[in-house]
Amino acid sequence: FFLSKKQKRKPKQKAKLPPGSMGWPYIGETLHLYSQDPNDFFAEKQKRYGEIFKTHVLGCPCVMLASPEAARFVLASHAHLFKPTYPKSKEKMIGPSALFFHQGDYHTHLRKLVQSSLSPEAIRKLIPDIESAAISALESWASDQVINTFHEMKKFAFEVGILFLFGHLDGKYREELKENYCIVDKGYNSFPSNLPGTAYNKAIMARKRLAHVISEIICDRKEKRLLDKDLLGQLLNFKDKRGQALAEDQIADNIIGVLFAAQDTTASVLTWIVKYLHDDHKLLEAVKVEQNVIYESNEGENRPLTWAQTRNMPLTHRVILESLRMASIISFTFREAVVDVEYGGYLIPKGWKVMPLFRNIHHNPEFFPDPKHFDPSRFEVAPKPNTFVPFGNGVHACPGNELAKLELLILVHHLVTKFRYENDSGKWWVPKVGLSIAHSQSLSKDYQPSFGNFQHPRIVHQTEVDSRKRNLILDFILRTNLVYEAL
Numbered sequence: 001f002f003l004s005k006k007q008k009r010k011p012k013q014k015a016k017l018p019p020g021s022m023g024w025p026y027i028g029e030t031l032h033l034y035s036q037d038p039n040d041f042f043a044e045k046q047k048r049y050g051e052i053f054k055t056h057v058l059g060c061p062c063v064m065l066a067s068p069e070a071a072r073f074v075l076a077s078h079a080h081l082f083k084p085t086y087p088k089s090k091e092k093m094i095g096p097s098a099l100f101f102h103q104g105d106y107h108t109h110l111r112k113l114v115q116s117s118l119s120p121e122a123i124r125k126l127i128p129d130i131e132s133a134a135i136s137a138l139e140s141w142a143s144d145q146v147i148n149t150f151h152e153m154k155k156f157a158f159e160v161g162i163l164f165l166f167g168h169l170d171g172k173y174r175e176e177l178k179e180n181y182c183i184v185d186k187g188y189n190s191f192p193s194n195l196p197g198t199a200y201n202k203a204i205m206a207r208k209r210l211a212h213v214i215s216e217i218i219c220d221r222k223e224k225r226l227l228d229k230d231l232l233g234q235l236l237n238f239k240d241k242r243g244q245a246l247a248e249d250q251i252a253d254n255i256i257g258v259l260f261a262a263q264d265t266t267a268s269v270l271t272w273i274v275k276y277l278h279d280d281h282k283l284l285e286a287v288k289v290e291q292n293v294i295y296e297s298n299e300g301e302n303r304p305l306t307w308a309q310t311r312n313m314p315l316t317h318r319v320i321l322e323s324l325r326m327a328s329i330i331s332f333t334f335r336e337a338v339v340d341v342e343y344g345g346y347l348i349p350k351g352w353k354v355m356p357l358f359r360n361i362h363h364n365p366e367f368f369p370d371p372k373h374f375d376p377s378r379f380e381v382a383p384k385p386n387t388f389v390p391f392g393n394g395v396h397a398c399p400g401n402e403l404a405k406l407e408l409l410i411l412v413h414h415l416v417t418k419f420r421y422e423n424d425s426g427k428w429w430v431p432k433v434g435l436s437i438a439h440s441q442s443l444s445k446d447y448q449p450s451f452g453n454f455q456h457p458r459i460v461h462q463t464e465v466d467s468r469k470r471n472l473i474l475d476f477i478l479r480t481n482l483v484y485e486a487l
């Protein structure tokens, strides 16, 4: 009797760790990951170990999850067991009060504010201004010089970001924000050294100046008693249950954080769209037909695009969805287990990083047949639940997804109605990434009297070679310094 009672009390056996390799002591598999195409790294792992496997990268033990159910478990249904995790140096650069570093009440409050400034009612009012930003971006490319698509798209996405954050902003503030934000952007992924003159140090100084500019904008707004509905207005009007308003640094951190979340992502997808349209002539022609009907009904640019028109661009919309799937520019995200968690019979130990692999899900032939083929028609039927997650899932899912899609639709509308692609076999040098581009193309603007005689604007395209590198940068956006910090 005694023995059997004891047996009954025996604690449940602890689940085992997922399969996988932890690589070398300390550096783990970081070099392995960095020395090859990250897609191959993840695909190879998934093939070898299945949809849940462990590894050790960037100084941390990790569990990687490649199934839609597992990603949903971490990001949505059991999100309270996993917290967002970022390197300290990145938190310092963006601002520690930015919403995406947080969990719980503070995050919920801020997220509501961000979401309400991104509601359909709010973003539809931005259409005319987004349109002017798109037109002036395109006009600025219409000179006979080589430009870098990604850099140009970043400028456009920055302008839209400013609109959504501040509404119509005084030119002086806009320039100050642009100048300092560029320095922050440049130093963002650099070694976090505070030695004067280093890119990181310059970025930290520029970050301080950004906070100062935002503080001046706030002062100005308070003086003029403006109650705008843009994000700054929402942040200024907020009061918690105890009637407490947000502090100025909390406001600045969130403004900079949202701008950061909005710019590279949107610009990267736009760059990919330019490439995918170039690669499929028939598709490009069909998109042109769809957009030309709208362009003509608006008598060119005489009448602005309407919200209803942007809701009725089915093919262009599918091109956007397929580009988001194919490029999967946010290939994965990071969380950290706050307690020991059991999932699918495996243990995810407390403190381990957890990475839902969006790209693997988007490139799984079970959900997206022939996944390497760019085929917008696959979106004529809605994807299975949780299999299409370019904007994430659950409590931290992207609140800017509708604004992002609106920007993409508007830019593509003006791009295909006013420019044509021309093949160009030349090789171009892109200084930023220091890679020679094996394949490029130019866009040539159709004759438009109002644009003068700029006939052959060229767009140097980020193609397979450097976009691979750029994807890496995006993948490790906010994370790269984990290595430095850990070592």
Ligand code: HEM
Pocket: 099, 100, 101, 111, 114, 164, 257, 258, 261, 262, 263, 265, 266, 269, 329, 330, 333, 334, 389, 390, 391, 392, 393, 395, 396, 397, 398, 399, 400, 401, 403, 404, 405
């Ligand atoms: C095509 C463009 C975009 C893509 C692919 C994208 C993707 C994502 C993804 C995957 C997340 C979730 C990250 C995670 O769970 O760790 C996210 C979060 C976020 N995104 Fe986006 N995003 C885009 C554009 C935008 C824009 C235009 C804005 C703002 C106007 C924005 C603001 C945010 C914010 C504030 C968060 C954090 C939300 C939170 O933590 O609650 N994003 N985005």
